[in-house]
Amino acid sequence: MNSYERIYEVVRRIPEGYVASYGQVAALAGNRRWSRVVGYALHVNPDPGTIPCHRVVTKDGNVSEAFAFGGGNRQIELLEAEGVTFTDGHVDMQRYQWQTPWIEE
DNA sequence: AACCTGACTCGCC
DNA sequence: AGGCGAGCCAGGT
Numbered sequence: 001m002n003s004y005e006r007i008y009e010v011v012r013r014i015p016e017g018y019v020a021s022y023g024q025v026a027a028l029a030g031n032r033r034w035s036r037v038v039g040y041a042l043h044v045n046p047d048p049g050t051i052p053c054h055r056v057v058t059k060d061g062n063v064s065e066a067f068a069f070g071g072g073n074r075q076i077e078l079l080e081a082e083g084v085t086f087t088d089g090h091v092d093m094q095r096y097q098w099q100t101p102w103i104e105e
Numbered sequence: 106a107a108c109c110t111g112a113c114t115c116g117c118c
Numbered sequence: 119a120g121g122c123g124a125g126c127c128a129g130g131t
Binding site: 004031033035040 | 125126127128129
């Protein structure tokens with residue numbers, strides 16, 4: 001699926017120490033309406049070693065409960081290890097949201 | 106082929 | 119401010 005390829009490519013471009021929201025990834029992939037598809041795409045996650053799905057959070061900077069790929073908090077630990085500070089279970093999007101060079105749609 | 110569900114987001118009440 | 123419902127696309131039953 002080309003759509004998925006785009007999504008994975010975008011997620012793969014997320015720099016270390018930064019995070020991106022599902023909607024943002026969707027927008028970068030082509031359409032922000034793909035927010036749900038992005039979640040699904042990461043759900044199948046064909047390449048966990050190549051795709052840093054832990055850098056993808058909700059627009060509120062809160063990690064998905066259904067992540068469960070090691071215990072929810074696991075994602076937070078990984079992000080903190082990269083330099084992302086979590087406050088009360090959520091990341092400061094103002095400061096750590098990935099600033100995309102090519103904003104579209 | 107139709108219906109339901111889902112790691113989302115936005116708008117209204 | 120918090121809760122509820124609708125809209126979006128793709129995949130599974």
